[in-house]
Amino acid sequence: MPPEISKSRSPAPPAAPKARRVRPVPAVTRSIAILRLLGESPPMGVKAIAEQLGLVPSTCLHIVRVLVDEQLLKVDEASKRYSLGIGMLSLARSVVKNSTFSSLAQPMLDDLSNEWGVTTMGVETAGAEHMAVVALSRAQAPFGLHVDVGSRFPALVSATGRLVAAFGQESWPQLQKRFKAVRWDKPIEFAAWKKEVELARKNGYSIDRGNYINGVTIVAVPVLDEGQRMSHSLVAAGLSDQLNGPTGTAIAKAMLEVADSLSTMLPYKR
Known part of the structure; x- marks a missing residue:
């Protein structure tokens, strides 16, 4: 643990x-x-x-x-x-340009990518069905993720999905119903996933070790508003050999510091 x-x-x-x-x-x-x-x-x-x-x-x-x-x-x-x-491209650019989170997060993501050699993302998690990538920094890595700014994913997928469940308002029966629609390279049972959600709530971060994408470890931390509700997530992805146990935990700790800084700078109005 x-x-x-x-x-x-x-x-x-x-x-x-x-x-x-x-x-x-x-x-x-x-x-x-x-x-x-x-x-x-x-x-x-x-x-x-x-x-x-x-x-x-x-x-x-x-x-x-x-x-x-x-x-x-x-x-x-x-x-x-x-x-x-x-x-559509013009609209998408306007969203990113006017997003305070994107402009604040981008240089921080660049620093994380350069320091740890991983691909990092800023993900908007508002909404129960989907999450969207709103900032992205690619590292020189021996693999590539098929993701761009604007990419959308089911809200419960991967490490960020565990955080959505951990910091959200949905009941376990509601989560279980939506969990069944999530696709994984290495499927995980709901009971095991539930334990990881509870651990994510306890630790304040989540790590997906090859379940979403085989051979790739994904680390995610929440960005919380003044009411301790999750509005965004910071995500790092790298080869599982690269982000083994101690390294994955270390980068999670570094990302938590960045997330805390972002939380204090964002003009939340909820």
């Missing part, structure tokens, strides 16, 4: 706030679904998009035409297939 680090970082989680009811807007929901689908798929025609999302083809056509007009989609006139447009 690794030594405990920063026990004071993990108080009992506060009561979950009452969920606010959001009235659905079908056109907006369908537009977002189309953008997400095309962000994860090769170019598709209207019929294929409609079938994939269960939309009426004529409705789908009207939506994609508007998205093309706004440059969020582009269409290949020869094949009549749609893909994401340059307008």
